[in-house]
Amino acid sequence: MKKIKAIIEKANDGGISIYSEDVNGAYGFGLTEQEAKEDFLSILEEQAEYYNDEHGEYPAWHRSGYNVEYVYDISGFFEAFPFINASKFAEVIGINGSVMRKYKGKIVTASERQKAIIQSRYNDILKRMEAVRF
Numbered sequence: 001m002k003k004i005k006a007i008i009e010k011a012n013d014g015g016i017s018i019y020s021e022d023v024n025g026a027y028g029f030g031l032t033e034q035e036a037k038e039d040f041l042s043i044l045e046e047q048a049e050y051y052n053d054e055h056g057e058y059p060a061w062h063r064s065g066y067n068v069e070y071v072y073d074i075s076g077f078f079e080a081f082p083f084i085n086a087s088k089f090a091e092v093i094g095i096n097g098s099v100m101r102k103y104k105g106k107i108v109t110a111s112e113r114q115k116a117i118i119q120s121r122y123n124d125i126l127k128r129m130e131a132v133r134f
Contacts, residue, residue, distance in 0.1 A: 002061040004068050006040060008033060010075035010106060018070070023047065023061065033080055037070065044068075074103040074110055074118070093121035 004022045011017040011029060016036040018028040026047060028040025048062040057063070078086055090100035095118065102108045110118065 002064055002066040004044070004061065004066050006037075006068050006070050007073055008036070008070055008076040008080070009073040010079040012106075016076065016079065020068075023059075041068070074100075074115075075106045078104045092125065093118060 002022075004020050004026075006018050006020045006026075006028075008016060008018050015029060015031045016033050018036045018040040020026040020040075023044060026040065026043055028036045028038075028043055030036035030039050044062075044066075048058050051057075051059045051062075072080060078084060086100045086104045087097040090097040095114075099108070103110050
């Protein structure tokens with residue numbers, strides 16, 4: 001089974017976009033994350049049908065079955081969870097608040113190294129939160 005990594009990001013028009021580098025031309029859009037996911041899945045199926053029409057068979061990723069793993073870029077994360085303050089989040093994980101706000105606004109893109117640091121420190125926060133009981 002093929003795993004297709006789909007990246008959720010804040011679209012320039014204020015909606016949500018989803019794209020995958022695993023399937024060329026796979027892009028989904030919507031006003032909400034759910035709409036964008038539905039559009040993305042629809043595009044995947046349309047691309048598979050088009051490929052079948054052109055080549056007489058479905059693409060390998062479709063023939064073997066596939067599942068979609070959704071991940072967020074930093075702008076998409078803050079769009080999906082607007083109650084999280086970018087500056088406070090940056091402070092807690094030890095990153096410059098101004099830089100985090102630039103990531104949030106898609107003014108700059110975090111490097112792979114920086115994303116790994118953010119992910120690791122975010123995971124630490126989740127571990128702490130799992131222990132919370134009310």
